[in-house]
Amino acid sequence: MPLDIDFVRAQFPAFEQLGLKDQAFFENAGGSYTCRQVMDRLTRFYLERKVQPEHPFEASQLGAAEMNEARVRLAAILNVTPDELSFGPSTTQNTYVLSQAFGQWMNAGDAIIVTNQDHEANSGPWRRLADRGIEVREWRVNPETGHLDVDTLSELIDDEVKLLCFPHCSNVVGEVNPVAQICAMAKAAGIYTCVDGVSYAPHGLPNVAALGPDVYLFSSYKTYGPHQGIMVVREGLGFTLPNQGHYFNKNSLYKRFTPAGPDHAQVAASAGMADYIDDLCAHHGFSGTPTARGAHAHDLMRAHETKLLQPLLDYVRDKNSVRLIGPSDAAQKAATVAMVGQKPGAKLAAELAPLGVMAGGGNFYGVRCMDAMGIDPSFGALRVSFVHYTTQEEVKKLINALDCVL
Numbered sequence: 001m002p003l004d005i006d007f008v009r010a011q012f013p014a015f016e017q018l019g020l021k022d023q024a025f026f027e028n029a030g031g032s033y034t035c036r037q038v039m040d041r042l043t044r045f046y047l048e049r050k051v052q053p054e055h056p057f058e059a060s061q062l063g064a065a066e067m068n069e070a071r072v073r074l075a076a077i078l079n080v081t082p083d084e085l086s087f088g089p090s091t092t093q094n095t096y097v098l099s100q101a102f103g104q105w106m107n108a109g110d111a112i113i114v115t116n117q118d119h120e121a122n123s124g125p126w127r128r129l130a131d132r133g134i135e136v137r138e139w140r141v142n143p144e145t146g147h148l149d150v151d152t153l154s155e156l157i158d159d160e161v162k163l164l165c166f167p168h169c170s171n172v173v174g175e176v177n178p179v180a181q182i183c184a185m186a187k188a189a190g191i192y193t194c195v196d197g198v199s200y201a202p203h204g205l206p207n208v209a210a211l212g213p214d215v216y217l218f219s220s221y222k223t224y225g226p227h228q229g230i231m232v233v234r235e236g237l238g239f240t241l242p243n244q245g246h247y248f249n250k251n252s253l254y255k256r257f258t259p260a261g262p263d264h265a266q267v268a269a270s271a272g273m274a275d276y277i278d279d280l281c282a283h284h285g286f287s288g289t290p291t292a293r294g295a296h297a298h299d300l301m302r303a304h305e306t307k308l309l310q311p312l313l314d315y316v317r318d319k320n321s322v323r324l325i326g327p328s329d330a331a332q333k334a335a336t337v338a339m340v341g342q343k344p345g346a347k348l349a350a351e352l353a354p355l356g357v358m359a360g361g362g363n364f365y366g367v368r369c370m371d372a373m374g375i376d377p378s379f380g381a382l383r384v385s386f387v388h389y390t391t392q393e394e395v396k397k398l399i400n401a402l403d404c405v406l
Contacts, residue, residue, distance in 0.1 A: 001284050003304040008389045011035050011276060012224075015389075024394040026359045028222070029171050029336045029385035032202055035224040037279065038272030041066070042226060045265045053264055066268035071254065073274035076290035078216075079209040080232050086254040087267045091198050091219045091229040092121040097257050098194065098215065098233075099125035101241040102163060108133030111160040113191075115139045116368040117148055117170045122196035122217070123368060126165050135160065141372050146173035146326050150182060157185075163192045168200035172366035172381065173326040174336040176200065183212035192237055198222060202387050203305060203334050204298025205277070207291060208232050225273045226266035233257060301388035305335040308386070308395045312337060315399050321406050325373065325381060336385040338364075341406050345380035348405055352382075355401040359384045 009015045014025075014033040025033065045063065053064035068082075075085040088094040102112075106129070114126050116138055130136045137156045141148055148166065164186045169176045183193045194215040197206065201218035208216045214237040221227040238253045249255035274290075281293045284300060309330035316339050317328040325338040341348055345361030352359050363370055363377035370377045384398060 003300045003388060004283060005391055007283050011279065012389055013039060022356050024357050024397050026357055026384040026386055026398055028202060028387045029199060029383060030360055031221050032224050032387055035272060035276045037275035038225045038269050041272040042265060042269035045268045050265060063264060063268060066271060067262065067264060070267055070271035073271055073290065074230065077205055077274060077277060077294035078232060079207045079291040081235070083253040084232050084234055084238065086231050086258050087262050088229040088231060088258050089260055091217045094217055094229040094231040094257070095121050096125045097244050097259060099129060101244050101257065103129050103132050104242045106134055106162055109160065110162050111135035111137055112163040112165065113137045113139055113156050113161055114165050115148060116372045117141045117146065117173060118167050118196060119171050119198065120365045120367065122165055122167060139166065141369060143373055146170065146369065146373055147175060148177055150178065153182065153185065157189050157191065161191050163194065165194040168195050168197040169334045170366065170369060171199040171336060171364050172338050172369050174333045174338065175326050176332060176334060179211045179213065187212065199336060200334055204301045205294050207295060220270050220273065223273060224276060226269045228263065228266050228270060231257065304388050305386065306330045308390060308392055309333065309335045312395055312399060319406060335387065336383065338381040338383045340375055340381050345382040348382040351405040352401050355404060357398055357401045
């Protein structure tokens with residue numbers, strides 16, 4: 001059964017707002033619309049449960065239970081244990097905390113591998129470990145395509161390497177990296193892996209256990225939820241690294257890397273993301289385990305997006321006045337399409353706005369990637385990105401608008 005786009009859009013109140021009527025939203029890589037299920041939970045929490053959790057009165061107990069529900073249900077979708085999933089203020093903050101833990105655990109002379117394809121959030125914090133005497137090695141993209149070649153990774157691996165950090169897909173290149181293959185290669189060499197899933201997870205939550213990373217990070221405000229960073233740290237690594245939380249929480253895995261403490265309301269509201277996946281599966285006649293429902297929702301989303309993405313890629317690839325960044329095959333790419341035109345990216349985005357297309361322009365914190373590909377980050381790229389609630393009509397509208405500005 002193909003994705004029922006009318007049902008999907010009915011779950012997102014943004015599509016009912018007059019101010020957004022006739023506006024085609026193509027800046028989803030920066031943050032998605034929020035689903036109704038999350039909004040309902042957030043409203044209820046603020047109205048009925050906005051007290052300190054885990055005290056012996058009803059409002060407090062209900063709030064604590066909903067926070068725990070979010071962690072348990074999302075962990076089940078991702079196929080990890082509840083203790084392995086934690087919430088933080090943002091993925092950038094979560095990565096920074098992890099980098100501090102690795103910095104304390106590693107010794108001078110040890111090495112890590114980072115890429116120049118990443119968003120700076122999964123690059124800069126790790127590179128700063130050089131100040132502690134840790135060697136930082138760079139897995140570099142192909143300067144023409146932005147592709148990360150697994151064969152060149154093997155040249156960087158030796159006994160000194162303790163950690164490999166890379167993206168599930170880049171927020172500029174958009175190519176889906178072979179995470180399971182890369183993680184298996186690292187594991188065989190005794191190397192931990194940290195995967196930035198921020199740009200991939202909006203297109204379907206992954207089965208983290210099947211992919212095999214030791215850390216998987218993504219942002220719920222890009223997966224139809226509230227503004228939180230969600231972090232999976234597998235138990236084997238989580239209790240190896242030094243505790244970064246309160247000393248009395250050191251035996252609680254999901255508290256070891258969240259020193260700031262949770263935003264109670266937003267954590268609780270994140271259970272709405274699980275509600276949405278369950279509702280989506282039920283509407284499409286699918287039942288099964290939480291992990292199976294997550295996989296089914298993932299496949300529904302990806303199939304719909306891939307169908308809409310290919311005509312857009314064909315158009316940009318064949319347009320002589322622009323350079324398409326990343327692959328032109330929709331099967332290899334998330335629905336994030338960056339292009340370099342004759343005008344700065346921000347200028348092109350501004351010209352699309354009066355035409356009813358919401359898009360972004362700039363470097364998108366992918367400065368290292370743009371530098372590597374010979375693109376001036378100050379000139380930047382135009383980026384158009386969509387998810388499963390985007391319609392075929394909106395993609396046609398986008399292509400017509402691009403024809404007017406490129």
